[in-house]
Amino acid sequence: MDNPRPLSDWQLHCARRTVFSGGVIAYPTEAVWGLGCDPWDQEAVERILELKQRPVEKGMILVASSVEQVRFLLDPLPDSLQAEAKRHWPGPVTCLVPDVKQQVPAWVRGQHRSIAVRVSEHPVVRALCDATGMPLVSTSCNPAGRQPARRIWQVRRYFGGQLDWIVPGALGGNRKPSRIIDIVSGQQLR
Template sequence: MNTKKWTVDKHVDNLKDYPQITEPAELLITNELVAFPTETVYGLGANAKSDEAVEKIYLAKGRPSDNPLIVHIASKEQLQQIADEVPSKAESLIDAFWPGPLTLVLKKKQGVLSGRVTAGLDSVAVRMPDHPVALSLIAAANIPIAAPSANTSGRPSPTNAQHVLDDLEGKIAGIVDGGSTGVGLESTVVDCTEAIPVILRPGGVTKEEIESVVGAVRVDEALKNAAAAPKSPGMKYTHYAPKADFFLVKGEPSFIQKLIDENKANGLRTGVFTTSEKKEMYKADVIIAPAAEGDLKKIAASLYATLRTFDEKEVDIIYGEVFSEAGLGSAIMNRLLKAAGHRVIEQ
């Protein structure tokens, strides 16, 4: 299959009327797969009403079929078409954070969406992305779009068009190139089907921000216990992993350097994921320090690209520092732990 690419300037007015939007929208309508940018990561879009289209997502990504998908919409009218009930707390979160990196799990309307989207559940995960290209594409297609991250299942999520092509070229009909994404981590997922909302996946909207709107929320046990069964899209299986062995390390730079030296002595090519304050403390084959320790937004935005860069540099083993789990740090550590397969070395 030839994967067509459309390059779009997200700052142009009336985007949905441009061929770079109308052409991929027509492909979505005819049940083909189209990747597109959101403010979080690139999504792999398909008609959420079509079994045929959604099945193509699972095949292209190599995604397990019991892993549900997030549905992307461009208006509240579309939400009413697919959600059976929107509780008051969900309405408050919508008013505060949509469009934006927040996914809400709601009771679904029966007979509207493909059963392949919800993996047999009676709920649907839905969000409205905060990106003009994504919103224009969904509006032009005028259908709800199922869209997991546009990468091979298990690999680091894509934050630019080249990442998508690296994984999926020849497997999908097209990609809308709208430049690099902003947040860089997937959306926060909140289950609003219970009286007290439950965070199923940390992401671009923090727990503290959510609680400032709706009061106390719970955190899914699976986020604290790796052995527990997660309920959120994108959290059931290992994700975000680079090709090299990846370990998180709780310890001083001198301890991490000792680990590096041991592996270098065994002929392995080593990498370190660190911060700008500590970059000069290491001697490894590849050292990547995307930002200062306190600049969590920049670290989040570059995290997946950093993991992919280690692949490009062909390292054999990577050691990553840990971060505070306050605020956005919770989402960063969640993704790093998943990428490392929860392998943590302590000094």
């Protein structure tokens, strides 16, 4: 991590207020800058899809600060699948978790029966999820077909005034986006 300084109370307050008011934020993650919002706010998610020029069918990732924040997805699963997901977290691994009770809206899940979930180790991501008390949408900060932003100036160049808040901080030490593992099949998809 280049700059491990924690977010100030004011920065967290502004980010939390932005998410709760239906806004879209940009924030540093383990490898690239991400775009995020409240996953249960359809208009906010649709704004991200529009900014990225991404079809809703592809689905997006939920990022959380702890297993407890995604317990609602794990509880309906057999113990073996819960254990498989938990063995990858926290860390830079995104697990495809069956959404047995369809608790995550289709505008986040896309055309899939599973939801992509990561419990992050990144201090900014964890602070944001803790401040909002929920997992957040997490998708790379870039228009479709462009390289994900790795610097704050790229975030501004891609989306400028279209974002409601840019959360300061440094990227984690990863050079590649998180691995994606299907916890049912064990297959690594990325």
